[in-house]
Amino acid sequence: MTDLDRFDRQLLNLVQQDAALTAEQLAEHVSLSASAIQRRLKRLREQGVIQRQIAVLDAAAVGQPTTFIANLQVESERPELMARLRAWLDAEAAVQQAFYVTGEADFVLVVTSWDAVSYEALMARLLADNPHVRRYTTQVAMGVLKRGLVLPVPQ
Known part of the structure; x- marks a missing residue:
């Protein structure tokens, strides 16, 4: 874990909201010079x-892709099979997020x-390339209430 001081934490909260802010703009919110901010970043x-x-793109502007939530069950958690599945998921652009979870x-x-x-074609490829995936269930998102990756960084 990296030691983060209060300036680092302020910067991280700000750039998560808008990574296009210049060092000068960030300096207006953080009590540091623009050059110090550039060094810290x-x-x-x-x-x-x-x-x-x-x-972050506007889904409507690019044709409103549909969001699917898939729950995968694997037959075996052998390390080499899990590593191959993880690599497959990481390489697949359509997979926006992947979580290894407890439960069913x-x-x-x-x-x-x-x-x-196109979703079914993707999942067919996933099953063909990863035969230890036993089954999957799918939920279709009817609407997006919130989408983000901002992590709260305590001050």
Whole structure:
């Protein structure tokens, strides 16, 4: 765990809301110079605290892909099979989030796809490439109430 001081924590909260803020704009909110902010952000990236910066798109502007929640059950949790499944999920762009969970399902996935037909094709590939996946169940999101990846960083 990286030691984060109050300035780091303030910066992390701000850049999670808008990663396009300039060092000068961040300096208006944090009591540091723009150059000090640039050095801190560079260090936080190098340490892996800031893993990447992305653009959040408006789903309607790109054709409103449908969101599916998939619960996967695997037959075997052998390390090599689990590693292959994890790599497959990580490489698949349609899989927005993947969680290894407790309970009836082994994995919960958040998947975007243009329609049910393309989603079923994706899941057919998942099963063909990962035969130890026993079954999956699907829920279709009727609407998105909240979408985000902001982690609260205590001050």
